[in-house]
Amino acid sequence: MEKLGKKGLALLLCAGLGASMLTGCGKKAEAAAMFTYNGEAVDNNVATFLFRLQEASFDTSYGNMFAQYYGSANVWDMDLTGQGSTYGETFKDEFKKTMEKLLVAQDHAADYKITLSDAEEKSIADAADKFIAANSEKTLEDMSATRDVVIKALEMKTIQKKVEDEVGKTADTEVSDEEAAQRKVSYISYTPTTETESESEGLSEAGTEADAQNTTEADSTVTPTASEAETAVETEKSEKTKSAASETEAKAAEASTEAATTEALAESETETESPEMQAARRKYKAMAEEELEKIKDSGREFSEYMDEVSKEKVAGVTASSMTFGKNDSYPASEIIKATNDLEDNTLVDHLVEANNNYYILYVNEKLDKDATESKKKQIIEERKQTAVDDQYTEWEKDVKFETDSDAFGKLTFDRAYTAPASADTEAAAAGTESAGTESYGTEAGAVQGTEAENGQTETAAVEAAEN
Incomplete structure (x- = not known):
């Protein structure tokens, strides 16, 4: 009809x-x-x-x-x-x-x-x-x-x-492999975190859990x-x-x-970074540099270090993987540039600083087929x-x-x-x-x-x- x-x-x-x-x-x-x-x-x-x-x-x-x-x-x-x-x-x-x-x-x-x-x-x-x-x-x-x-x-x-x-x-x-090429990169990131922030984060997580448990029947769903x-x-x-x-x-x-971004930028422009945060930056950068040198010298698989990071659960230190292309807007341009043209199973030989974090980067695959198809x-x-x-x-x-x-x-x-x-x-x-x-x-x-x-x-x- x-x-x-x-x-x-x-x-x-x-x-x-x-x-x-x-x-x-x-x-x-x-x-x-x-x-x-x-x-x-x-x-x-x-x-x-x-x-x-x-x-x-x-x-x-x-x-x-x-x-x-x-x-x-x-x-x-x-x-x-x-x-x-x-x-x-x-x-x-x-x-x-x-x-x-x-x-x-x-x-x-x-x-x-x-x-x-x-x-x-x-x-x-x-x-x-x-x-x-x-x-x-x-x-x-x-x-x-x-x-x-x-x-x-x-x-x-x-x-x-x-x-x-x-x-x-x-x-x-019609889309070529070159146009869509996606690489897979694993990383260990170091986000400078002060003791005050670590304590606050713990309290926030506890509060969130309590709020979830105390949801009342008055809330319609x-x-x-x-x-x-x-x-x-x-x-x-x-x-x-x-x-x-x-x-x-x-x-x-x-x-x-x-x-939210505008608000954050406004705050960063009007407030001077505290001595505590400055110390945290030096500390986390040193931690990242030490870990990178250890990885270079050990000959162990990068995934083993990622597993250790996950088990140790150090505040501000995380490990994960991501896929992206050379023309993508995510992740940060510093990360994309540092991994450009690297072959499979290649450790980036220097620490990469982006978005106030420090990254140890490892190229798993120059061309991730599944990610490229997606x-x-x-x-x-x-x-x-x-x-x-x-x-x-x-x-x-x-x-x-x-x-x-x-x-x-x-x-x-x-x-x-x-x-x-x-x-x-x-x-x-x-x-x-x-x-x-x-x-x-x-x-x-x-x-x-x-x-x-x-x-x-x-x-x-x-x-x-x-x-």
């Missing part, structure tokens, strides 16, 4: 495909539409439902992280990037982009002869039924979630994923219910392409990191995403997407969510994927009921399966 014809969303107005995404058909909307697309009003119920899902997904994925970092502060009211906008405003700006891309994808589905099969429609309907059954009337009311609205949202997300998959196929998938939509969306298997919604979460995490896949996915982003940019030139500030402004951030201790949900929507950590409904998925903290209200989340 074909969902969209060449004329795009206009055909959705009276097509009878569940709840229409757009109001119209000669009837006046009951309230001002938050969004209009090429002059047609977008159904506020569907927009509200998708907004609340995105909000819940953010809180589930990042709520605990922000709570730990910022304490009781409301992240939605905070300027995380120092650009003069609250994160709530940033989030809503990103959601507008999400909605526009969703609508544009529907408009171009017919270009790729994209349809939803009867089996897919049934699976989507089953997922919607489970969603409705899993949540209270209050939850559904808060989300503007009728059965038809949920079905329409899942249909549109599924179509969008199919469109993006087709666009992604235009990307170049997600209670998952099993989805039966396992046969939905039987498209050709494709790698992930990042959804616009996932960009929102990624930018949130990036904003948090940037804020890098190839990553490069291909990045190319696909670039193709998708570029195509959206081209399509959006011919689109008139408008927002009613007053109507959209009525969507406020008055909910707080807690992530589940364990989510034993069944995989759904076989054959398609949601990108990144933004896992709400790119297609029919596992259904979860979610209660807001402090008993304020309830909402729910639809999670797409990842294959």
Whole structure:
């Protein structure tokens, strides 16, 4: 059953495909539409439902992280990037982009002869039924979630994923070993640590364990219910392409990191390093130099020294391995440069200082085949995403997407969510994927009921399966 014809969303107005995404058909909307697309009003119920899902997904994925970092502060009211906008405003700006891309994808589905099969429609309907059954009337009311609205949202997300998959196929998938080459490097790192910091770290770990044990029943958690939509969306298997919604979460995490980094840099510029830390630096550098000379002279395997470090558990001294390429942004450039062009089983003959740490480095493999193959896949996915982003940019030139500030402004951030201790949900929507950590409904998925903290209200989340 074909969902969209060449004329795009206009055909959705009276097509009878569940709840229409757009109001119209000669009837006046009951309230001002938050969004209009090429002059047609977008159904506020569907927009509200998708907004609340995105909000819940953010809180589930990042709520605990922000709570730990910022304490009781409301992240939605905070300027995380120092650009003069609250994160709530940033989030809503990103959601507008999400909605526009969703609508544009529907408009171009017919270009790729994209349809939803009867089996897919049934699976989507089953997922919607489970969603409705899993949540209270209050939850559904808060989300503007009728059965038809949920079905329409899942249909549109599924179509969008199919469109993006087709666009992604235009990307170049040929990646050479040289371009993707990844080396495997083992290391022993020495992070200068004062006695005060060591004691503080021990107390922090003890406190964290106690907090985990004292979690009260008053904290609401997600209670998952099993989805039966396992046969939905039987498209050709494709790698992930990042959804616009996932960009929102990624930018949130990036904003948090940037804020923390800015704060740390400001502190380092205004505070002189203590004599205690200066002494710690000299001590740890000497420890690292002594260990390096011992490794050079012994002829023992580097892994044996790594095992000893793990067993001794000296504060600030750790051992591990990593893979990276010569053009990667991680790890530090000093580490990448020091290991360039070295052959397998080669010890770097000098101590490497990076990010205020001291490193003993050992090249295990000049070309790690598994890591290189993974890098190839990553490069291909990045190319696909670039193709998708570029195509959206081209399509959006011919689109008139408008927002009613007053109507959209009525969507406020008055909910707080807690992530589940364990989510034993069944995989759904076989054959398609949601990108990144933004896992709400790119297609029919596992259904979860979610209660807001402090008993304020309830909402729910639809999670797409990842294959």
